[in-house]
Amino acid sequence: MEIPFIQRFIDRPEQRISLEDFKGFLLDSQKEPWAADNDKVQEFMLGYLKDPLREVEQPYFHQDEYLTYLFSRENTIWDSSLDQVCPDNMSNPLSHYWISSSHNTYLTGDQFSSESSLEAYARCLRMGCRCIELDCWDGPDGMPVIYHGHTLTTKIKFCDVLTTIKEHAFVTSDFPVILSIEDHCSIVQQRNMATSFRKVFGDMLLTKAVDHKKLAEGSAYEEVSTSTPYSENDISNSIKNGILYLEDPINHEWYPHFFVLTSSKIYYSEETSSNQGNDDDEEHRESTTAVRRRHAPPQLCLISCCAAGELSR
Numbered sequence: 354m355e356i357p358f359i360q361r362f363i364d365r366p367e368q369r370i371s372l373e374d375f376k377g378f379l380l381d382s383q384k385e386p387w388a389a390d391n392d393k394v395q396e397f398m399l400g401y402l403k404d405p406l407r408e409v410e411q412p413y414f415h416q417d418e419y420l421t422y423l424f425s426r427e428n429t430i431w432d433s434s435l436d437q438v439c440p441d442n443m444s445n446p447l448s449h450y451w452i453s454s455s456h457n458t459y460l461t462g463d464q465f466s467s468e469s470s471l472e473a474y475a476r477c478l479r480m481g482c483r484c485i486e487l488d489c490w491d492g493p494d495g496m497p498v499i500y501h502g503h504t505l506t507t508k509i510k511f512c513d514v515l516t517t518i519k520e521h522a523f524v525t526s527d528f529p530v531i532l533s534i535e536d537h538c539s540i541v542q543q544r545n546m547a548t549s550f551r552k553v554f555g556d557m558l559l560t561k562a563v564d565h566k567k568l569a570e571g572s573a574y575e576e577v578s579t580s581t582p583y584s585e586n587d588i589s590n591s592i593k594n595g596i597l598y599l600e601d602p603i604n605h606e607w608y609p610h611f612f613v614l615t616s617s618k619i620y621y622s623e624e625t626s627s628n629q630g631n632d633d634d635e636e637h638r639e640s641t642t643a644v645r646r647r648h649a650p651p652q653l654c655l656i657s658c659c660a661a662g663e664l665s666r
Contacts, residue, residue, distance in 0.1 A: 358382060359419065370414040372398065383428075401425075438528075452531070454484035459499050459509060465611060465622055466505040471517045478521040484531040487514060489538050495545055497538050503594045505611055511546065515553040522557075529559075591615055 358378055362370045370378075372395060379388035388394050398412045401422050407413065414422070422428060455477045459469040477485055489511060492498035498508040522530045536543060550558055597612035599621070612621040 359416065362416075368416060370416075370419050372411050372413065375414060375419075397427075452484050453480075453482045454531075454533075455482045456486055457488070457501060458482075458485040459488070459514070460501060460506060464501050464504060464506070467507075469500050469507045469509045471509060471513055474514060474517045475521045478518065478530070479525050481525050483526065483528055484533055485518070486533045486535065487511070488535045489542075489546065491538050491542050495542060496549070497542050497546060502537055503591055503613060512549055512553070515549055519553055519557070597621055 359370075362368060362374065372391065375398060376388050376391065376394045379385040379394065395410070395412060398414065399408050401414065401418045402408060402412060403415075403418060426433075457464060458477050459473055461468045461470045461473055474485060487499055488501060489497040489499060490502050490508075492508070492511065497511040499511055499514055500506045500508040518530070518532070536546075538546065551560075591613045592615060594613040595611070596609045598607040598609055600607050610621040610623070612619060
């Protein structure tokens with residue numbers, strides 16, 4: 354079995370990667386033709402040396418310097434000539450472009466027990482992200498909340514998220530923002546969502562189709578199935594979820610675990626804090642003692658601001 358490049362040099366007593374070693378790596382693994390020139394490789398390595406005394410004719414890397422190179426911009430697979438978007442080539446359908454997108458935008462950590470945050474939306478938008486996600490569930494006072502459903506992630510208010518999006522959407526980029534809505538709300542709260550979109554975004558919201566080029570109709574494009582294949586790991590249709598206490602076989606004490614019960618399996622997390630969960634105590638009690646009530650079937654809509662979905666239908 355071939356030994357990974359870096360492991361071969363870590364096992365050496367001096368733990369060094371010489372110029373010839375690095376040159377071979379650039380030529381054989383990275384397929385960099387310019388590395389055939391020793392002078393260019395030497396000049397390249399000098400930019401990563403932490404010790405100026407090693408800036409000699411035969412420089413070498415320590416492990417941390419080599420890792421710095423691996424995670425640097427110089428080692429990216431991205432073609433930097435494509436960094437700038439050409440505004441003269443923006444007349445194709447939206448689906449023809451790569452769009453910087455975010456999944457579970459609201460989360461600051463894992464998908465089971467981390468915090469949901471308005472700052473997460475602001476950070477993504479200011480980084481240039483043009484597609485962000487909102488997981489919407491029925492909340493108090495007729496207005497949705499956003500969190501990762503069937504988990505212990507904290508909740509944030511839907512309207513607060515809209516306000517944050519409006520404030521930060523176009524600070525970095527003027528290109529449209531797509532709001533990807535995973536909608537688990539009742540019809541009543543969907544209507545309230547639509548009203549809030551119009552109220553918060555105003556004329557920023559695209560409510561009608563743009564009078565421009567349209568995709569061909571009929572058989573010109575192959576029909577694509579919209580059905581979602583069933584996965585046994587899908588916990589969105591769980592029968593019950595909440596806190597499950599399991600006995601430790603060593604000290605015989607009982608510890609809480611977050612669990613999800615499906616029709617065929619039960620999943621549970623590593624040990625979790627007994628006081629961890631959402632701030633809503635009533636809903637927390639419901640999740641630990643009873644089956645969570647069923648919501649309307651999930652709907653996936655694309656809304657941009659620039660964009661609109663008619664959620665109230």
